[in-house]
Amino acid sequence: MFSQDVNxxxxxxxxxxxxxxxxxxxxxxxxxxxxxxxxKETARVYECNHPEVFIESSxxxxxxxxxxxxxxxxxxxxxxxxxxxxxxQGFSTLRxxxxxxxxxxxxxxxxxxxxxxxxxxxxxxxxxxNVPPLIKDxxxxxxxxxxxxxxxxxxxxxxxxxxxxxxxxxxRRKRLVLICxxxxxxxxxxxxxxxxxxxxxxxxxxxxxxxxxxxxxxxxKRSSLIMERIKSxxxxxxSRDQMPYHLxxxxxxxxxxxxxxxxxxxKWDTLSPTITGGCVNPSKGRFLHPEQNRAITLREAALxxxxxxxxxxxNHVAKEKIAQMIGxxxxxxxxxxxxxxxxxxxxxxxx
Numbered sequence: 572m573f574s575q576d577v578n579x580x581x582x583x584x585x586x587x588x589x590x591x592x593x594x595x596x597x598x599x600x601x602x603x604x605x606x607x608x609x610x611k612e613t614a615r616v617y618e619c620n621h622p623e624v625f626i627e628s629s630x631x632x633x634x635x636x637x638x639x640x641x642x643x644x645x646x647x648x649x650x651x652x653x654x655x656x657x658x659x660q661g662f663s664t665l666r667x668x669x670x671x672x673x674x675x676x677x678x679x680x681x682x683x684x685x686x687x688x689x690x691x692x693x694x695x696x697x698x699x700x701n702v703p704p705l706i707k708d709x710x711x712x713x714x715x716x717x718x719x720x721x722x723x724x725x726x727x728x729x730x731x732x733x734x735x736x737x738x739x740x741x742x743r744r745k746r747l748v749l750i751c752x753x754x755x756x757x758x759x760x761x762x763x764x765x766x767x768x769x770x771x772x773x774x775x776x777x778x779x780x781x782x783x784x785x786x787x788x789x790x791x792k793r794s795s796l797i798m799e800r801i802k803s804x805x806x807x808x809x810s811r812d813q814m815p816y817h818l819x820x821x822x823x824x825x826x827x828x829x830x831x832x833x834x835x836x837x838k839w840d841t842l843s844p845t846i847t848g849g850c851v852n853p854s855k856g857r858f859l860h861p862e863q864n865r866a867i868t869l870r871e872a873a874l875x876x877x878x879x880x881x882x883x884x885x886n887h888v889a890k891e892k893i894a895q896m897i898g899x900x901x902x903x904x905x906x907x908x909x910x911x912x913x914x915x916x917x918x919x920x921x922x
């Protein structure tokens with residue numbers, strides 16, 4: 572079931588989500604041989620967009636990686652790239668007590684399962700993406716020590732914190748990147764000189780409801796009070812503290828300095844805020860359209876994450892679930908910059 576015509580460069584995508592990482596790898600010129608995603612519904616979205624890739628919808632802890640390698644008919648060292656984004660909720664600053672260290676969450680140790688796959692396949696290159704707080708966690712030191720013992724070049728730039736905005740994504744979003752190689756001591760990844768903006772990403776779209784794109788046309792239901800609040804917020808970057816005081820939520824009256832972005836509008840000619848799983852809910856952040864009296868649509872959220880406009884999120888899936896899938900995704904074009912650097916390719920960021 573794995574036999575297929577492949578390009579010179581091959582990759583495996585672990586913790587695949589809906590395929591943002593795979594999308595970036597394919598744009599870089601890799602043949603993705605396999606993905607692993609535990610959530611069945613998410614795996615179906617992946618399969619819909621990447622039907623040529625075998626997707627294993629299982630808990631990675633229950634997969635015998637040696638059998639996988641043999642099924643792929645790969646010898647150790649033949650795979651070009653092993654890439655992935657182990658679940659990061661346990662490391663997220665939204666989940667930690669002191670905004671720096673992680674809870675005792677068994678999902679935190681999945682990063683070691685990722686390294687088990689590295690040890691079995693011995694790919695030429697390794698690419699791991701995660702949340703910034705991981706850089707202060709003891710696990711990352713253990714990961715680097717194992718990689719070094721396996722013969723990968725490790726230096727001060729192996730693990731770095733990057734803003735996806737510096738790599739063609741029209742969004743403020745800081746991520747940890749671990750990138751290393753057995754065959755290259757130095758990996759140069761160039762940042763772009765000017766950022767893409769909200770306008771670049773979504774201005775061209777039709778008004779929701781008439782676009783013909785089911786993902787963009789999905790309706791939202793708001794109470795009359797919420798609509799009054801939204802309408803009162805100034806266009807192009809307005810914030811909740813600019814709405815009339817009588818429309819403020821009680822919690823904002825009690826704590827006027829907290830969560831300033833809630834009920835905020837995006838601004839056309841700047842970056843969008845970080846797209847999260849709450850990206851279609853104005854009470855979760857600065858997720859109101861710059862001009863129209865509504866939250867951004869699922870399609871707009873996907874575009875701000877750097878997905879191609881044709882990406883199919885299977886419209887029958889619940890809206891909140893799709894929002895979560897999009898918010899959890901690795902921005903494809905961000906991946907493309909790093910994956911291309913490993914094989915000397917160029918980045919075409921026009922999706």
